[in-house]
Amino acid sequence: MDFSWLQDPFYQEYLIEGFINTLWLLAVSAVGGLALAVAVAMARLRGPRPLAMLAKGFTVVMRGTPLLVQLFFFYYGVGRLLEGIPGVQDSVIWPLLRDPFFYGALTFTLSVGAYSGEVLRGALASVPAGEREAGRAFGLTPFQVFARLWLPRAVQLCLPTLTGEMILLLKSVPLVSTIALMDLLQAANIIRDETFLVYEPLMLIAGIYLAMTVVLTLVLRQVERHFPGMQPTRRRFPLRRVESAPCKH
Amino acid sequence: MTSSPQAPSSDASHRLAVEARHLGKRYGELEVLRDVSLDVPEGSVTSIIGASGSGKSTLLRCLNLLERPDQGDLAIADEAIRFDRNPQGDIVGLDRRQLQQLRAKVSMVFQQFNLWPHLTVLGNVTEAPMRVQGLSKRRAIERAEHYLERVGMADKRDGYPGFLSGGQQQRVAIARALAMEPRLLLFDEPTSALDPERVSEVLGVIQGLAAEGRTMVLVTHEMAFAREVSDQVVFLDRGFVGEAGTPRQVFEESQDPRCRRFVAPAA
Numbered sequence: 001m002d003f004s005w006l007q008d009p010f011y012q013e014y015l016i017e018g019f020i021n022t023l024w025l026l027a028v029s030a031v032g033g034l035a036l037a038v039a040v041a042m043a044r045l046r047g048p049r050p051l052a053m054l055a056k057g058f059t060v061v062m063r064g065t066p067l068l069v070q071l072f073f074f075y076y077g078v079g080r081l082l083e084g085i086p087g088v089q090d091s092v093i094w095p096l097l098r099d100p101f102f103y104g105a106l107t108f109t110l111s112v113g114a115y116s117g118e119v120l121r122g123a124l125a126s127v128p129a130g131e132r133e134a135g136r137a138f139g140l141t142p143f144q145v146f147a148r149l150w151l152p153r154a155v156q157l158c159l160p161t162l163t164g165e166m167i168l169l170l171k172s173v174p175l176v177s178t179i180a181l182m183d184l185l186q187a188a189n190i191i192r193d194e195t196f197l198v199y200e201p202l203m204l205i206a207g208i209y210l211a212m213t214v215v216l217t218l219v220l221r222q223v224e225r226h227f228p229g230m231q232p233t234r235r236r237f238p239l240r241r242v243e244s245a246p247c248k249h
Numbered sequence: 250m251t252s253s254p255q256a257p258s259s260d261a262s263h264r265l266a267v268e269a270r271h272l273g274k275r276y277g278e279l280e281v282l283r284d285v286s287l288d289v290p291e292g293s294v295t296s297i298i299g300a301s302g303s304g305k306s307t308l309l310r311c312l313n314l315l316e317r318p319d320q321g322d323l324a325i326a327d328e329a330i331r332f333d334r335n336p337q338g339d340i341v342g343l344d345r346r347q348l349q350q351l352r353a354k355v356s357m358v359f360q361q362f363n364l365w366p367h368l369t370v371l372g373n374v375t376e377a378p379m380r381v382q383g384l385s386k387r388r389a390i391e392r393a394e395h396y397l398e399r400v401g402m403a404d405k406r407d408g409y410p411g412f413l414s415g416g417q418q419q420r421v422a423i424a425r426a427l428a429m430e431p432r433l434l435l436f437d438e439p440t441s442a443l444d445p446e447r448v449s450e451v452l453g454v455i456q457g458l459a460a461e462g463r464t465m466v467l468v469t470h471e472m473a474f475a476r477e478v479s480d481q482v483v484f485l486d487r488g489f490v491g492e493a494g495t496p497r498q499v500f501e502e503s504q505d506p507r508c509r510r511f512v513a514p515a516a
Contacts, residue, residue, distance in 0.1 A: 128361075130361050131366070133363065134357075134365070135365075136315065137357045137359075138352060139349045139351075140381060141349065149365055152367050153366065228367045228368065229366050229369075
C-alpha cells in the first residue's frame with residue numbers, strides 16, 4: 001500500500017474540491033428534486049389532463065432510461081445544442097451553461113423528481129380523504145389544506161423511502177466524473193493516471209463515500225425519528241392489530 | 250315551525266341557525282335528497298334519523314356545504330348562502346369567500362374522527378382557530394386547553410392521535426370543533442365507529458353540550474340518545490322528510506307507517 005501521494009498538495013486540493021462538489025451536487029439535487037417531486041406528484045393527481053399526461057410521460061422516460069445516458073444527453077446533447085445558438089455565449093447565463101456542475105445538478109434533479117415524485121404520488125393518494133375533508137370543513141383554504149395537512153402527512157407516510165432515495169442519490173454522484181466535473185472519482189482518476197496506483201485512490205474515495213453514507217443515514221434517521229407523529233403511528237399499528245383481534249367476537 | 254330571520258337578537262330562541270328550503274341533491278341518477286326543508290332554532294338540538302341511504306349524512310353535509318345541494322335555498326347563522334344558479338334555477342356554484350367564512354362558524358364532528366395524525370392533540374385543536382380565525386398562538390392555546398379540559402382530554406395535549414382510543418380521539422375531535430366557537434355544531438354519526446364500551450363517554454360529552462344550550466344537528470343511530478337529548482327529531486326516508494317534530498311526536502305519535510316501523514325498536 002502506497003499512500004504517499006496523499007502528501008501532495010495538488011492531490012489534496014483535488015480531493016477536497018471533489019468532496020465539496022459532491023456535497024453541493026447532493027444538496028442542490030435533493031432540494032430541487034424533492035420540490036420537483038411535489039409538483040410531479042400533484043400534476044399527476046390533480047392536474048388537468050394534459051399536465052397529468054406530461055408528468056406521467058416525464059416519469060416514465062426518466063425512470064426508464066439509465067442515469068448515465070441522461071447525463072450524457074444533457075451535457076453533450078443539450079449543452080452542445082445551446083452552445084450553437086447565436087448569442088448564448090455572450091449571455092449572462094453562459095458561465096452556468098458551460099459548467100458541467102449545472103448539467104450534473106440538472107440531471108440529478110430531474111431524476112430525483114421522477115423517482116420521488118412517484119413515491120410521493122402514492123403517499124399523497126393513501127392519505128385518508130377524511131383528513132383533508134376535515135380541513136375543508138373547518139374553513140382552511142385549499143392551499144392550507146395541502147401545505148399543512150395533506151403534504152406533511154404524505155411525507156410522513158413515505159419518509160423512509162424518500163431518505164432511501166437520498167442515499168441512492170449520493171452514490172450516483174460519481175457518474176459526473178464522466179462529464180469532466182471534479183468529484184471524488186475524478187480526483188481518484190487523476191491520481192491513478194499520474195501515479196499509476198489504481199487501488200489506493202479508489203480505496204480512499206470508497207472510504208469517504210462510506211463515511212458520507214453513514215453520516216447521511218444517521219442524519220436522515222434523526223429526521224425520521226423527529227418527524228411529527230411518526231413514532232406513535234409506527235409503534236401503534238402492529239400492536240393494535242394484534243390487540244384488537246381477540247376482542248372482535 | 251315558523252321562520253323569522255328578522256327576530257331581534259335578544260330573543261335568541263326564535264332565531265334560526267339553519268333555514269333550509271326545498272333542498273335537492275342528486276348523484277347522477279340517484280336522488281339522495283328530494284325537497285327537504287329544515288329549521289333549526291338557535292340553542293336547540295336536532296337529530297336526523299333514518300335508514301342507511303335515506304340521505305341523513307348528505308343533508309348534514311349540505312349544512313356546511315361539504316356537499317353542494319343542487320336545488321333549494323339555505324341560510325346558515327342568519328346568512329343566506331349565495332349560490333350561483335343556471336337559468337333553470339339549479340345550483341351550479343358557490344361563493345368561495347362566503348364558503349370559508351361560513352365554515353368558520355359551523356364546526357363538524359366526523360364518524361371517523363378525521364384528526365390530523367401528524368399534529369399533536371393541541372395542534373389539532375389550535376390549527377383552525379389560528380389559520381382560519383387568525384387567533385394568536387397564545388390565545389389559540391388558551392382556548393384549546395379550555396375545551397380539552399371540557400372534554401376531559403387536557404392531560405393528553407402533547408400526545409399524538411395515534412396513541413388514543415377511539416373514544417378519546419372523538420373527544421379531541423369535539424374539542425377541535427368547539428375551539429372554533431361555532432354558531433352551529435354538526436355531528437355525523439359520532440359514535441358509529443366506536444367500540445360499544447366507548448360510546449357512552451362520547452355521548453356524555455354531547456349531552457353536556459346540549460345542556461349548555463349549544464345549537465347542534467346530529468345524525469345518529471342511537472335512538473334512545475336522540476330521543477332524550479333532542480328538541481327536534483327529523484326522520485328522513487328515501488330523501489324526503491318522513492316525519493319531523495318533537496321526540497314524542499316522532500317516536501310515539503307518528504302517523505307515517507315507515508317512521509313507526511323504523512322507531513319501533515326504540516319506542
